[in-house]
Amino acid sequence: MQRTIFLINGPNLNLLGTRKVEVYGTTTLAELVAMVEAEAALHGFALTAVQSNHEGGLVDAIHAARAGGFGIVINPGAYSHTSVAIRDAIEGVALPTIEVHLSNIYAREPFRRHSFVSEVARGVITGLGPVGYLLAVRALATLGDVR
Numbered sequence: 001m002q003r004t005i006f007l008i009n010g011p012n013l014n015l016l017g018t019r020k021v022e023v024y025g026t027t028t029l030a031e032l033v034a035m036v037e038a039e040a041a042l043h044g045f046a047l048t049a050v051q052s053n054h055e056g057g058l059v060d061a062i063h064a065a066r067a068g069g070f071g072i073v074i075n076p077g078a079y080s081h082t083s084v085a086i087r088d089a090i091e092g093v094a095l096p097t098i099e100v101h102l103s104n105i106y107a108r109e110p111f112r113r114h115s116f117v118s119e120v121a122r123g124v125i126t127g128l129g130p131v132g133y134l135l136a137v138r139a140l141a142t143l144g145d146v147r
């Protein structure tokens, strides 16, 4: 059976391509998902992509990854900075999880500098735009080698 990477995007990321393009760029969510899917396929993975504007929906998506998920690539959006529930869900499913942010959260407002998710993530990629998602897939694919 083909291994599956779960791509989970949080609140407001459905607006990609039109929202604050000077920060988040012009790539739409559909384009981003297609890019990540192609990268996953290169490494022999299927992709399941979910976007939700709701904290509970994101928790459900993380739990769903237990069924056959090899790993998770997640951009929790603003919930990174507030959600103990999302942090606990990631810890609970115990799948390797890479946290991605399009923008550099350390170069913006002070409230973005702390992420509850980072402490349970296998790794964090921030500030590289869409390529960060591709690097996250690549990292998951080679996790056995990078320690």
Ligand code: DQA
Residues within 6 Å of the ligand: 011, 012, 013, 075, 076, 077, 078, 079, 080, 100, 101, 102, 103, 104, 105, 112
């Ligand atoms: C973001 C950074 C968050 O601070 C912000 O709330 C987002 C997007 C990013 O991808 O850069 O919604 O996660």
